[in-house]
Amino acid sequence: MGGRGRGSKSRTQRKHFRDGRENVWKRSKSDSPADGNSAATAAVDRSWQPFATQNTAFDEYYKEQGIVSPEEWDTFVEVLRSPLPAAFRINSSSQFSSDIRQQLENDFTKCLQAEGADGAEIEAIRPLAWYPDNLAWHSNYSRMQLRKNQTLERFHEFLKLENEIGNITRQEAVSMVPPLFLDVRPEHFILDMCAAPGSKTFQLLEIIYQSTKPGSLPDGMVIANDLDVQRCNLLIHQTKRMCTANLIVTNNEAQQFPGCRLSKALSKHSVSEHEQSMGQLLFNRVLCDVPCSGDGTLRKAPDLWRKWSPGMGNGLHNLQIQIAMRGLALLKVGGKMVYSTCSMNPVENEAVVAEVLRKCGGSVELLDVSNELPDLVRRPGLRKWKVRDRGVWLASHKDVVKNRHFGAVPGMFPSGRTYVPPIEKDIKNENGGNSEPNQELETSNEDVDEETSDLPLERCMRIVPHDQNSGAFFIAVLQKLSPLPAIPENPKKQKNSIAKKDETQEKISDPSVEDTDEQEQESKSIVMESASEAASDIDLVDNEEEKKDVPMEVAPCDKVSTENGLEDTQVTVNGKSDPEKAVGERKLQMQGRWKGVDPVLFFNDEATINSIIEFYGIDESFPFKGHLISRNSDDNHVKRIYYISKSVKDALELNILVGQQLKIASVGLKMFERQTAIAGSDAPCAFRISSEGLPLILPHITKQILNASPVDFIHILTYKTIKFRDFVDAAFGEKASKLMMGCCVIVLKKDDDQVSSDTVKVDASTIAIGCWKGRGSLSVMVTAIDCQELLERLSVRDEGMKEIIARSKESKVLNRKDEKEEVEVTEELAAEQ
Template sequence: MGGGGREGRSYRSRTQRKHFKQSRENVWKRSKSDPSAPDSTDNPTWQPFATQNPAFDEYYKAQGIVAAEEWDRFVEVLRKALPAAFRINSSSQFCSDIRSQLENDFMKSLQAEVSEDSEAGAIRPLPWYPDNLAWQSNFSRMQLRKNQTLERFHEFLKLENEIGNITRQEAVSMVPPLFLDVQPDHFILDMCAAPGSKTFQLLEIIHQSTKPGSLPDGMVVANDLDVQRCNLLIHQTKRMCTANLIVTNHEAQHFPGCRSKSNASNKGIELESNINQLLFDRVLCDVPCSGDGTLRKAPDIWRKWNVGLGNGLHSLQLQIAMRGISLLKVGGRMVYSTCSMNPVENEAVVSEILRKCGGSVELVDVSTELPQLIRRPGLRSWKIRDKGVWLASYKDVPKYRRTGILPSMFPSGRSDVDPTDNGHKHENGTNVNSEDALQPMDNAVASVDDLDAEVSDLPLEHCMRLVPHDQNSGAFFIAVLQKVSPLAAVEEKPLSPEGNSVPKKDDEPHTTLLDHIPEDKNGKVEVADDTNEKCPEGGSTEANLIDTEEGGATLEVDSSNACEIHDTEETEMHFDKETDSGRIGAKRKLQVQGKWKGVDPVVFFKDETIISSIKTFYGINESFMLNDHLVTRNSDAKHVKRIYYVSNSVKDILELNFRVGQQLKITSVGLKMFERQTSREGTAAPCSFRISSEGLPVILPYITKQILCASATDFKHLLQYKTIKFPDFVDAEFGENASKLMMGCCVIVLRKGSNASTVPVQVNESTIAIGCWKGRGSLSVMVTAVDCQELLERLLVRIETQKDNSMPENNVEAAEAQDPDNNGTKEGTDSIGIAINA
C-alpha cells in the first residue's frame, strides 16, 4: 500500500529533493577510506535496522491504537520478523493434494525445527481462513532462505508458487477479499491491484466452483497506476490461467466509467453488448498508504516514519475511495483497506465517505463474519499532529496549514472556522505571521492529554483494525461499505493533496507515466512474491517499453532506482522475447496504433479461415464458442502470433470499451489459447496454431481430434525425457496411435488405471493433460521444465497414495517377493516411483 498515484510520486519527489538538498548522511554506503566505518575487528557482523522511532511511539500512544498496558507487547512483536504465510489456490486441480501434503508431511517433519516451548508449531493453517487453505509458518522468510534443514520446505514453496498452486502472501493481506462476499457471477474492480496477491485471490474465488471447460460468469478488472507494477500484476495473475481478467493502467481516482450513449457501431463493426456502463458488484479499494502496518517485513520504515506520511496521503485515499463508490452498483459492496495503523488514513477517510454519500452508503457490521479472526473495533476519536503541534479540531489549524490539513481528517469533519480569521492566534492572542509560520508552535498545546478531542457520531466501531500481537501478523485496517441507493446527482470535484479542486472529467483519459517513456537500454524487472504490498515510499524509476508474450506493452525497470520490492526469493524476470525478425532481445519499436501510445490495441480476431482450420484440426466441439471470443494485440491478422480467449463477461466489457472510444487502457486481457507454431519440419503441419499450456484446461473437454490417452508409465517418461521416439513407448499400441496423428500439436491425457483409451476423452477435475508436438518420428513435450517437475512430483504423491489405499498391508511382502527389484514394466506403481526419483 503506500506511495501510489501521481500525487504520491510528487510527494516522494519533494521529500527526496529535500533529502539531498540538506546533504543528509547516506547510512547505507561508506567509503572504504572512511575512518568512522566499522572494520572487521570492531564490528564483524551486519547491523540490523534500528527498530525504534520516538515520533512513532508518541503518535500511536496518543491515538490509543492499543491500551497502555498492551504497548510493550505491541512494540515487542512489531520488532520481530514476520512469519512467512501462503495460500493454496482453491481452484487448482492439486489443491487437495497440496493441503494433504502440508497436513501429513510438513507439519510433522518440520516440528523439530521449532523450540520446545513454542505452542504455535512449525507450520499451521490460519484458523480464520476457510477450508485450511491459508497457512503460516513459524519461520521468517530469512530463516527459510538460510536454514539448510528447511531447504525441502523452501523448495516446495518456490516451486508451487511459480506454478500457481500456492501464493506467498502476508496473512493479514488475505483478509480484505474475504469480506467482499464475492460470488462467481460478480463483476469486481480491484482499484490499486499491484502486485496482485489480492487479485489472484479474487480470481480463485470466482473460479472455485466452476467445472473443467467452463468459465464463471463474473470477471475481475485489476487496475494500477504504476506501469512497471502492472508488470508484476500481469506476471502474478498469469499463473491463474484465466479468461476472466482485464488488467488496466489508470489513476484509480479517475478510473473510466465507460458510459455508453448509444449502441452505434464502431468503425463499421457491429458490437452488441449486455452492458452500457461499467459498474461493479464488488470493489476492492486497497489504497496507497504510509505502510506502517508492514514494519515487521520492512523494518527500514522505522527510520523513515513520520506523521506527514499519513497526512499527505489522506486526500488521495479519499479520492480513490469516492471513485470506487461511484463505480459500485446499488446493493454492491466495497472494502476499503490499508496496511497502515493511522486513523487519518483509515477512520477519517471512512467518515468522510459516509458524510459525502449521505444515506446512500452504509458501514456494514461484519463482526460475526470470520469469527476466529481477532480484530479491534475502529476508533471514534483521534487527534491530528502537524508540524509538532497536536490539533483537536479544524478550527485549531493555522491558516497557513489549511491547504494541507483538511476538515475531513478530524472526527467531526466540520470546517466551521471564523471566515474573518486571518490567521491562527497563539494562546497569547497574537496572530501568526509569515516568520512564525515557519516554526512549530510548541506552545499551542502543552500536552496531548490537554486536548479535548472530537468524537465522531458515525458507527466507526464497525471498522476493524488488525494488530500484530493478536495473531502474530502484520497490521491492517478494513472497512466494509454497502451502497444502498444511488448517490446524489451533484458529484463533488476531486481534490488535490492540498485540498484544491481538480477539474477533470470522470471519463477523460489522463496522462500517465506510460505517455512519457524513453526508448533506451535493456533492463530487468525484480519480481516480488506476494508478501509485498504497495511501497510506502519509493524512488524515481526509469522504464522502457518492450514486447512481452502478454501481447501488450509492459516495462523494464532500472531496479537500482525503483521502488523497493521485498522479494522473498530475490528472483528476476527477464522479458527478452522473440521479435518479428526472430532475433532474441532486440529492441522493439513502439506501436502507435490504437488510442494509447505504446500499448498494443485489443482487436477481436475475425479471420474465419484460421478459426475454421483450428476447429477442424482439433475437432473442437461446436458447443465451445470461439467466434467473438478471440482477441489479439496485433491489427494485422496475417502476422498474429498469439490468440487470446475471453469469457462472456470480458467480451461484453471489450465491446463496451470499443463503443465509448477505448477509454480503458488495457495492458493485458484474456487467456492465451493459441500460438503460431514453427518446427524443424517447416510448414508440414496442417494447422498453423498450437494450443497453449495456459488455455489447454479450458478447451480440453471439447477436443475430439489429436488427443490420446497414455499409461502412467509412458506419461511419466514423456515428462522425464521430454522427447520419445514412437517405438520406444512401453505401450506399443500407444506409440503406434501416436505415429498416426497428424503433424503438429496434440494432447496427451494421463489414463486412469488400466482403462482403455476412449474418444472423446472423459474429463473431470482430476484429469491431467499436457500439450505435445507430433513430429515425423517422435513425440515431444511442449511444457516448461518447471511444470514437468511439478507434474512428476504430483504423480508420485498420487501413485503412492493409491498404492497405500489399494494394497492391503499383509500383501506388501508378497508383492515385493514377486518383484524384489521393482523392475516391472507394466503400469506398476513401484517402477513409476523409482523412475520419478531417478
C-alpha cells in the same frame, strides 16, 4: 485438469520480478565494521544485526492516538520490531489444491512435530485458523533451522516450486483478509482499483472460479488496475499463474478510473441491441486497497522506521478519499466495497471512511461484519482521534493555523466540521495584521477539547501485530444503498487554494462527473519518497502526470493508419463509415490510442480459425468464434491468440465503443501460439495449444488426443522425447504415429479406463499435457519445471506412480550412461581407423 496455474512468463516480467525489493532485514556488506581482521569482528559480521527500529515521533503519535492500551504498548512495540513470519495461500482453483493441503497436513506438519528442532518442539508450519478450509498457512523458521532440519529444507524447496507453478501464492497473512469480506460470487463483476502486486487479485479470481466446471468459465470477471506501469508488470506476472480468461489488467489512475458510459446518441444510432446490453461499466464488488503510508508493514520493511512521520498520512488523506469516492461511484446499487490500508493511522483510516460517509449521505452504509470470520482477531475502529501537523496536536479544524488549512483539512477530524473564521480576521489579515495566535509551538492536550464522531466507525476493524503475530491492517466494508447524491459546486468564489481542492473532491464523488483534475502534488511526493520503499503490498502513485492523449481526427474511411503503423477500426453505421459519430462531446477514439501499449483486437481471420477448429475437432458447443483476440493488427504475423470470457468480451466491446478509455495492459487467456519452427512443413495447423489454455479447451477437443498408460505418460515427462517404437504400449505408439503432424494432447489414463479405448473422458481430475507429433517421435511441449512439478504431484498422490517414476528416472540415468559409453567406443574405433 492439465494443471491450471501453469503459465509462462515473459523475459521482461521475469527480470522485473527478480529486481524486486531487497531483504532489508539482511545486513549488507557495506554496513559491516571497518576492522574485519579480528575473530570477534568476523563473528559479529556473520551474525544477524537488527535494523534500526527506533522512532520517537512514531511512539509519541500512536501513544496519543490510543490504538492500543498503555498496558500493552510494550508488547505491541516488541512484536512490531521483530521480523514478520511468512505466509502463503493454496490456490483453491488449482487441480492439485486438495493434494497440496493433505501434503501439508499429513506430511510436513506431522514430521516437524515428531522431529522438533534444536531439541525442542517447534511450530514452524501451521494453518491460519481464520482462513476457510485450511487454505492459508503460516511458516516461521530461521535459516539456522532450515540448515539443520531436513524436513524444513524439503518444505522450503516445496514452497519455491509450487509458488513458481502457481499452486500456492506467498502473501502476507493480513493482506488475505480484505477479499474475504467482499462476499464474492462467480457472477460478479469486480474492480480491484489499486491491484499491484496482485496477490489480492489472484485471491479474487480463485473465489469466482471455485464452483466452475472443467471446460467452462464463470460469468463474472475481475478488472485489476494500477497506476504504475512497472507494478503492472508485476501484477501481470502474479495473475498469469492463474491462467484465466476472466481478467483485464488496466493502467489507469484509480481516482479517475473510466466509467465507460455509452452515450445515448451513439447507442441509438450506431449500436446493435446486443452491444447495448452493457451501457456502462459498473461493478458488483470493488476492492479499494488504497496507497498509504504503510506503517502496518514495518515488520517486513524496517527501513520505514527512520522515514516515518505523521505528515505521510496527512498528505495521502485527500487522495484516499478521491479513490474511495470513485470506487463507490462505479459500484452498483446493492454492491459492496472494501476500503483497506496497511496503515495504523486513523487519518488514513477512520477519517477517510467518515468523510466518505458524510459525502454520500444515506446512500452508503458502513456494515457491521464483526460476526464474520470469528477466529480472526480484530479491534473495532476509533470514534475519536487527533491530527498532528508540524509538531502541533489538533483536536478540531478550528485549531488549524490559517496558512496550514491545506495540510489539515476538515475531513481529517472526527466531526468533519469546517471552521470558518470571522470576516473581521480575514480583513485584518489582508491589511497586514496578525489575528492568529502562534500555534507553531507544541500545545498541551488540555488546551483543546477532543471531538468524537457521531458515525458508527466502531464497525471498521483494525488488525494489530501482537494479536496474532501478523502485520497491521485496516478494513471497512461499505454497501451502496442508492445512487450517490449530486454534490453541487460551491457558488461562492473562494480566495484560497483549499476551497478549490474541496470543490475537486466534491466533483469526484458525483458519478455523473468525469474526473479530470490533477492530483495534489504534496500527496504524490510523499507517496514516492516514503511509500515506494515500504513493503510490496503498498500501492504506488506515479511521479509524473500521465500524458493526456489528444483525440485523433479520423478520415472518412473504414480504416486509418496511425503513427505506429497500426490499423485502426472505425465504427460503421449500416455498413458505411461515419466519422462524425461521437461519444458524448468527444470524437470516437481509434485503436492505438495509448502510446506504447499494444492494441486489443478481436481476431476474425476466418481461414486461421477454421483450420484450428478442423485440426483439433473443437465441438460446436464451445463458444469459440468472437472470443478470440490478439495484440497485433496484422493477422499474418499474429504469434499468440488469446481467449476471453463473455463478460470480458462485453467489456472490451464497450471500451471500443466509448473510445478506448481503458488503458489495457493485459487481457485474456493465451490459448494458441504459432509454431514458427514448422514454417513450410507438412503440419496442417500452424498454431499449437498453449499449456495455459489446455485445461479450458480440453473437454471440447475430439481430434489429436490420445489416452496413455501411466508408464508411457511418465516416460514422456521424464525423457521429453520418445520414438514411437519405444513406447511400452505398442498400440499407443502406433496410434501416436498416425496422428497428423503438429500439436497433440496426451491424457493420463485412469485406472478404470481401458488402455486401448479411443474415447477420452475428461473431468476435474483429468491430467493432460501438450505434445508435438513429429515424423518419428513424440515430444513434450511443457517446460522442465512443469514436468518436474507434475511428476512430484503424481508421486505424492499414488504410491504406484511413485515407483514408476523412480524406475523411469533410474532408467534415464542408465540410458545416458550407455549412450556415453557408446559414443566413447565409437570415437575410439574412429581413432584406430
